[in-house]
Amino acid sequence: xxxxxxxxxxxxxxxxxxxxxxxxxxxxxxxxxxxxxxxxxxxxxxxxxxxxxxxxxxxxxxxxxxxxxxxxxxxxxxxxxxxxxxxxxxxxxxxx
Numbered sequence: 009x010x011x012x013x014x015x016x017x018x019x020x021x022x023x024x025x026x027x028x029x030x031x032x033x034x035x036x037x038x039x040x041x042x043x044x045x046x047x048x049x050x051x052x053x054x055x056x057x058x059x060x061x062x063x064x065x066x067x068x069x070x071x072x073x074x075x076x077x078x079x080x081x082x083x084x085x086x087x088x089x090x091x092x093x094x095x096x097x098x099x100x101x102x103x104x
Contacts (some may be wrong), residue, residue, distance in 0.1 A: 026086075034052060
């Protein structure tokens with residue numbers, strides 16, 4: 009295992025998350041979600057469902073960000089429905 013190959017390499021982790029919140033807390037939850045690193049909101053329903061993506065440089069941090077969503081007052085659930093992890097193109101070429 010050559011650790012020097014991994015040092016300085018970049019990777020990206022993208023997760024799609026369905027967040028369900030109390031309808032009366034939608035605005036407050038939206039505000040707090042956008043303050044989490046790498047979070048972007050793509051759709052919101054009046055019933056309190058939000059379609060969110062989390063983009064991080066570290067797969068572990070993506071999971072931690074999703075778990076932090078549960079700490080937001082009004083969030084009932086946060087289900088990761090999609091996850092993609094991709095290494096840097098240069099690192100992929102080196103492994104061939």
